Amino acid sequence: MGRARVMGSVDEAVAGIEDGSTVLVGGFGLAGMPFGLVDGLIRQGAKDLTIVSNNAGNGDVGLAALLAAGQVRKVICSFPRQADSYVFDELYRAGKVELELVPQGNLAERMRAAGAGIGAFYCPTAVGTPLAEGKETREIDGRAYVLEYPIKAEYALVSAHRADTLGNLVYRKTARNFGPVMAAAARTTIVQVAEVVPAGALDPEAVVTPSIYVDRIVVAR
Amino acid sequence: MGRARVMGSVDEAVAGIEDGSTVLVGGFGLAGMPFGLVDGLIRQGAKDLTIVSNNAGNGDVGLAALLAAGQVRKVICSFPRQADSYVFDELYRAGKVELELVPQGNLAERMRAAGAGIGAFYCPTAVGTPLAEGKETREIDGRAYVLEYPIKAEYALVSAHRADTLGNLVYRKTARNFGPVMAAAARTTIVQVAEVVPAGALDPEAVVTPSIYVDRIVVAR
Amino acid sequence: MTAEHAGRGPLAADELAAVIARDIPPGSYVNLGIGQPTKIADHLPDSGDGPPPVILHTENGMLGMGPAAHGGDIDPDLTNAGKVPVTELPGAAYFHHADSFAMMRGGHLDVCVLGAYQVSARGDLANWHTGEPGAIPAVGGAMDLAIGARDVYVMMTLFTPEGDSKLVAECTYPLTGVACVSRAYTDHAVFDIRPGGVRVLETWGITLAELRDRVPVPLGG
Amino acid sequence: MTAEHAGRGPLAADELAAVIARDIPPGSYVNLGIGQPTKIADHLPDSGDGPPPVILHTENGMLGMGPAAHGGDIDPDLTNAGKVPVTELPGAAYFHHADSFAMMRGGHLDVCVLGAYQVSARGDLANWHTGEPGAIPAVGGAMDLAIGARDVYVMMTLFTPEGDSKLVAECTYPLTGVACVSRAYTDHAVFDIRPGGVRVLETWGITLAELRDRVPVPLGG
Numbered sequence: 017m018g019r020a021r022v023m024g025s026v027d028e029a030v031a032g033i034e035d036g037s038t039v040l041v042g043g044f045g046l047a048g049m050p051f052g053l054v055d056g057l058i059r060q061g062a063k064d065l066t067i068v069s070n071n072a073g074n075g076d077v078g079l080a081a082l083l084a085a086g087q088v089r090k091v092i093c094s095f096p097r098q099a100d101s102y103v104f105d106e107l108y109r110a111g112k113v114e115l116e117l118v119p120q121g122n123l124a125e126r127m128r129a130a131g132a133g134i135g136a137f138y139c140p141t142a143v144g145t146p147l148a149e150g151k152e153t154r155e156i157d158g159r160a161y162v163l164e165y166p167i168k169a170e171y172a173l174v175s176a177h178r179a180d181t182l183g184n185l186v187y188r189k190t191a192r193n194f195g196p197v198m199a200a201a202a203r204t205t206i207v208q209v210a211e212v213v214p215a216g217a218l219d220p221e222a223v224v225t226p227s228i229y230v231d232r233i234v235v236a237r
Numbered sequence: 238m239g240r241a242r243v244m245g246s247v248d249e250a251v252a253g254i255e256d257g258s259t260v261l262v263g264g265f266g267l268a269g270m271p272f273g274l275v276d277g278l279i280r281q282g283a284k285d286l287t288i289v290s291n292n293a294g295n296g297d298v299g300l301a302a303l304l305a306a307g308q309v310r311k312v313i314c315s316f317p318r319q320a321d322s323y324v325f326d327e328l329y330r331a332g333k334v335e336l337e338l339v340p341q342g343n344l345a346e347r348m349r350a351a352g353a354g355i356g357a358f359y360c361p362t363a364v365g366t367p368l369a370e371g372k373e374t375r376e377i378d379g380r381a382y383v384l385e386y387p388i389k390a391e392y393a394l395v396s397a398h399r400a401d402t403l404g405n406l407v408y409r410k411t412a413r414n415f416g417p418v419m420a421a422a423a424r425t426t427i428v429q430v431a432e433v434v435p436a437g438a439l440d441p442e443a444v445v446t447p448s449i450y451v452d453r454i455v456v457a458r
Numbered sequence: 459m460t461a462e463h464a465g466r467g468p469l470a471a472d473e474l475a476a477v478i479a480r481d482i483p484p485g486s487y488v489n490l491g492i493g494q495p496t497k498i499a500d501h502l503p504d505s506g507d508g509p510p511p512v513i514l515h516t517e518n519g520m521l522g523m524g525p526a527a528h529g530g531d532i533d534p535d536l537t538n539a540g541k542v543p544v545t546e547l548p549g550a551a552y553f554h555h556a557d558s559f560a561m562m563r564g565g566h567l568d569v570c571v572l573g574a575y576q577v578s579a580r581g582d583l584a585n586w587h588t589g590e591p592g593a594i595p596a597v598g599g600a601m602d603l604a605i606g607a608r609d610v611y612v613m614m615t616l617f618t619p620e621g622d623s624k625l626v627a628e629c630t631y632p633l634t635g636v637a638c639v640s641r642a643y644t645d646h647a648v649f650d651i652r653p654g655g656v657r658v659l660e661t662w663g664i665t666l667a668e669l670r671d672r673v674p675v676p677l678g679g
Numbered sequence: 680m681t682a683e684h685a686g687r688g689p690l691a692a693d694e695l696a697a698v699i700a701r702d703i704p705p706g707s708y709v710n711l712g713i714g715q716p717t718k719i720a721d722h723l724p725d726s727g728d729g730p731p732p733v734i735l736h737t738e739n740g741m742l743g744m745g746p747a748a749h750g751g752d753i754d755p756d757l758t759n760a761g762k763v764p765v766t767e768l769p770g771a772a773y774f775h776h777a778d779s780f781a782m783m784r785g786g787h788l789d790v791c792v793l794g795a796y797q798v799s800a801r802g803d804l805a806n807w808h809t810g811e812p813g814a815i816p817a818v819g820g821a822m823d824l825a826i827g828a829r830d831v832y833v834m835m836t837l838f839t840p841e842g843d844s845k846l847v848a849e850c851t852y853p854l855t856g857v858a859c860v861s862r863a864y865t866d867h868a869v870f871d872i873r874p875g876g877v878r879v880l881e882t883w884g885i886t887l888a889e890l891r892d893r894v895p896v897p898l899g900g
Contacts, residue, residue: 019706019730044518044555045541046534097596105594117595120517121559121602125353128556132346132781133827135359135375135382140563140605144636146587147597154356156386161356165377182730182743182770186442189552190518191535196554200785215730216769221407222443223772224554226742227734228708228787240485240509265739265776266762267755291776318817326815338816341738342780342823349777353560354606361784361826365857367808368818403509403522403549410773411739412756417775421564436509437548444551445775447521448513449487449566 020183020230022212026056029206029234033062033171036089040127040172040198041069041079045098048191050175052208052236054078057087057173064089068127068167070120070194072096072104080104088113092167094120119147122164124197130166131200131229139164172202176225179209180216183230184223192224199229208236241404241451243433247277250427250455254283254392257310261348261393261419262290262300266319269412271396273429273457275299278308278394285310289348289388291341291415293317293325301325309334313388315341340368343385345418351387352421352450360385393423397446400430401437404451405444413445420450429457460679461660468616468645468663476501477660478571478613478643482512486568489515489603492540495571495613499525510547515567517599519558522550539599562599562606570607572600574614574642576629579675581639581651583612584631597634604635616644616673623673625649625656649677681900682881689837689866689884697722698881699792699834699864703733707789710736710824713761716792716834720746731768736788738820740779743771760820783820783827791828793821795835795863797850800896802860802872804833805852818855825856837865837894844894846870846877870898 023029030053033039039057043049058081065088072091073080080103082088091113096104107113118126119141129137138161142148152163174195176185185207187195199205207230244250251274254260260278264270279302286309293312294301301324303309312334317325328334339347340362350358359382363369373384395416397406406428408416420426428451469477471494479501482488490496503511514523516538523538524545532543553561561567576584583604587595604610614624625642642649647669648659657678658666670677690698692715700722703709711717724732735744737759744759745766753764774782782788797805804825808816825831835845846863863870868890869880878899879887891898 019734045537047518047537047541048535095596095598097594101594108594109592115594117597119597119601120555120599121563121606124555124559125355125563128781129358131785131787133361133784133786134346135361135377135380137350137358138356140354140356141601143605144582145601145633147601156356159356180770182734184770184772187552188442189533189536189546190516190520192552192554193519194555197556200781200787214769218770218772219443220743220767220771220773221409221445222440223774224442226772226774226782227770228736228742228782240513266758268739268758268762269756316817316819318815322815329815330813336815338818340818340822341776341820342784342827345776345780346784349560352564352566354563354565362822364826365803366822366854368822401549403513405549405551408773410754410757410767411737411741413773413775414739415776418777421560421566435548439549441522441546441550441552444553447551447553447561448549449515449521449561 020227021232022181023232023234026052026234026236027059029053029232030056030060033057033060035062036064037062037171038066038068038169040169040202041067042174042193042195042198044070044193045074048175048193048195049078050173050208051078053173053206054082058082058085063087066090066092068092068169070094071098072101074098075100076103083107083113090114090116092116092118094118094123117147124194126164126167127197127201130168134166136163136165167201169202170204172198172205174199174205174207176207176209178211178213178218179207179233180213180218182215183227183233184218185225185230186218186222187224196225199225204231205229206232208234211235241448242453243402244453244455247273247455247457248280250274250453251277251281254278254281256283257285258283258392259287259289259390261390261423262288263395263414263416263419265291265414266295269396269414269416270299271394271429272299274394274427275303279303279306284308287311287313289313289390291315292319293322295319296321297324304328304334311335311337313337313339315339315344338368345415347385347388348418348422351389355387357384357386388422390423391425393419393426395420395426395428397428397430399432399434399439400428400454401434401439403436404448404454405439406446406451407439407443408445417446420446425452426450427453429455432456460658460666462665463662464665466663472497474613474643474645478611482569484511487513487515489517489567489570489607491570491572491603493573495573496540498571509549517558517562519553519555520550522547559602562602565606565608567607569609569611570603571611571613572603574612574624575631576624576626577612577639577642578626578629579656581637582629583634583639584629585634587632589632600634604638609640610638612639612642614644616646625673625675627674681879681887683886684883685886687884693718695834695864695866699832703790705732708734708736710738710788710791710828712791712793712824714794716794717761719792730770738779738783740774740776741771743768780823783823786827786829788828790830790832791824792832792834793824795833795845796852797845797847798833798860798863799847799850800877802858803850804855804860805850806855808853810853821855825859830861831859833860833863835865837867846894846896848895
């Protein structure tokens with residue numbers, strides 16, 4: 017994908033996201049949620065999106081606001097139902113948004129597979145449960161597995177702590193969560209950071225997402 | 238596996254490795270090769286070992302010395318033949334050591350699968366080549382893949398830069414290579430380090446191998 | 459031999475948490491599920507100046523999680539799997555979601571403790587979905603923990619408000635995992651679940667004979 | 680239209696390296712295989728004070744590799760895939776082997792340049808094994824690079840010492856990858872290899888007409 021670019025605004029950073037795209041959205045609850053980019057996506061207006069994220073929005077902000085704006089056709093997530101997931105709940109009950117429920121580890125590993133060129137993998141999670149129904153299974157070395165496929169995406173929206181000008185990223189504490197996996201799984205990865213520092217300012221031993229996975233960077237909250 | 242222990246000597250660290258074990262040995266060429274632990278394994282004397290490592294020994298030291306000592310039944314590696322791999326070459330030509338040649342990425346990913354609980358995975362590498370002969374293949378989304386299985390092991394011998402007293406590890410530059418993958422793939426992971434520091438002295442954002450993957454630590458060269 | 463404490467009432471949630479904390483071997487790596495099991499952390503032995511007796515994993519990307527954060531210690535980038543602000547202990551490590559779930563699914567956690575709707579006599583777990591029409595399902599990391607940890611403990615009340623046993627011959631709720639629970643800790647009794655059958659280790663506010671009347675599973679003493 | 684430079688001899692290895700360097704788009708992420716292709720690094724444009732025009736990947740776990748190290752700059756923990764000591768540029772990042780090969784196999788590298796024994800008209804690559812009895816095979820990361828990089832360039836002499844073309848209708852040596860090479864850079868000519876056929880882009884020391892006599896593959900001009 018070539019070199020990452022530091023964009024001047026959130027609107028430039030999210031420009032070009034097409035209707036019908038699959039968009040990976042980082043974060044676990046509020047930690048690591050790229051609020052600035054999601055707000056930009058609402059202004060940008062792309063429709064019929066498939067959103068892949070751990071949750072399906074909290075309160076009226078972030079993914080909940082994107083859902084309320086009617087831009088989302090389908091949510092792929094592990095934990096939609098929360099105390100304050102009323103926007104999703106209402107749309108789902110009204111049949112206005114589709115849900116693919118995926119165990120959290122499968123969500124992570126399926127995106128990891130997309131980024132790593134794995135065609136499919138045999139996974140021990142969900143064997144014998146409703147979430148494995150209709151899926152291919154196989155016994156390997158006496159243990160049962162379910163075949164799972166990659167989750168690929170056109171875009172990832174990720175929040176990191178700092179980027180350098182090449183696009184290397186570091187995160188903060190448990191806000192790291194899905195960011196590195198999503199950055200590698202998407203064709204175009206858009207990252208909001210608190211700060212951009214010069215190349216060489218990040219410890220090469222501590223870079224979490226190498227620059228090769230990053231396409232656009234913007235400073236945002 | 239419970240808490241990692243800091244051992245008083247290399248001989249204590251490698252104690253108990255049984256004849257017939259599969260042993261993962263870190264390093265890429267000389268960088269990250271756990272020379273102290275391999276020398277300990279030679280003194281310890283376990284036989285009929287299956288060694289998994291990128292190379293098959295250089296000169297007369299490390300894995301080459303282990304091979305020369307007659308302790309190795311089989312080598313699983315990606316790149317046995319090197320300018321100074323004469324110990325392996327001679328044993329192999331004499332039919333005294335078995336070789337399973339594995340593409341380097343498969344070596345890494347198969348160990349990663351072992352550590353991650355993946356039963357098997359469809360892999361794009363080696364399709365249509367002699368190294369895929371006899372293996373199950375499948376077309377997924379128009380692309381051909383080969384089914385690859387985990388490489389599990391009883392032991393890993395790894396060289397890291399620093400450990401804290403809990404067993405968290407950091408590495409130095411490209412000496413990191415196979416260490417983190419092997420530490421997670423083995424039932425018992427034995428690590429030599431240049432230095433042991435107190436818990437809390439390593440930056441939690443920069444820990445590469447979390448302590449859960451480490452069983453024994455020893456200061457060695 | 460079952461230890462009966464029939465001359466008192468059933469355990470309060472905090473008492474049950476203390477019982478579970480007592481049974482977690484020192485040095486273990488442990489994941490405490492969201493809800494009631496988080497209380498167990500308050501009953502783990504104090505570490506004093508030494509390393510923590512038990513290292514807590516949270517699936518959103520951390521080992522070495524400390525107690526809940528309060529006041530000025532609250533950091534929105536540092537939460538547990540229930541999205542509650544927590545703290546970091548010396549020797550902590552952060553990692554991304556795929557690495558975190560690889561740790562879980564690869565069998566590296568010694569113990570996890572989960573809530574449950576039902577547990578069957580062979581250790582099947584149902585804890586993610588009531589199966590009621592209109593209920594929005596959410597699974598999170600429950601299925602990954604159920605198949606991943608070496609010992610899966612359940613923490614629950616033994617009876618529903620209607621007085622039905624949650625330890626059942628066959629789960630009627632949708633399964634989370636098959637034959638995965640090794641211990642069910644309840645307010646009335648601790649059940650050890652093995653391939654050979656279920657044994658009652660300890661009771662509170664009820665005798666073994668009474669339990670045998672109310673629990674539809676053969677109970678060894 | 681083929682650019683013919685028949686009034687001179689074939690390219691020396693350094694000249695060929697310069698030709699390849701010229702064709703690598705600025706901003707690319709590039710892996711240079713061991714042996715001849717490492718020479719290409721010496722011909723990449725100078726970065727001055729800015730970011731490097733091309734970011735080099737080495738499969739033993741690094742992005743942002745700099746030139747070969749000499750004298751006091753040699754660090755045994757910092758080598759390239761050929762085990763040659765190298766340096767680190769500002770903005771470098773280190774990662775472990777599974778992450779490094781996920782990067783390669785996941786299709787994230789823009790270009791890799793490999794040596795070859797043979798390349799076929801449909802882009803099959805043979806570069807790891809002569810297939811001779813008694814030869815000890817070694818594959819390293821070649822198969823992973825062959826299927827992983829978006830563009831796979833080959834750097835080789837066009838003819839064997841016996842005068843046989845290494846661009847062939849069908850490879851007779853064991854394959855490294857199927858239909859993976861997009862360009863073959865040789866001392867006599869540059870071949871662009873597409874599903875529609877092979878085109879000669881440029882020649883040195885030979886005319887297109889002479890090439891058509893000596894290379895057993897239909898050649899477009």
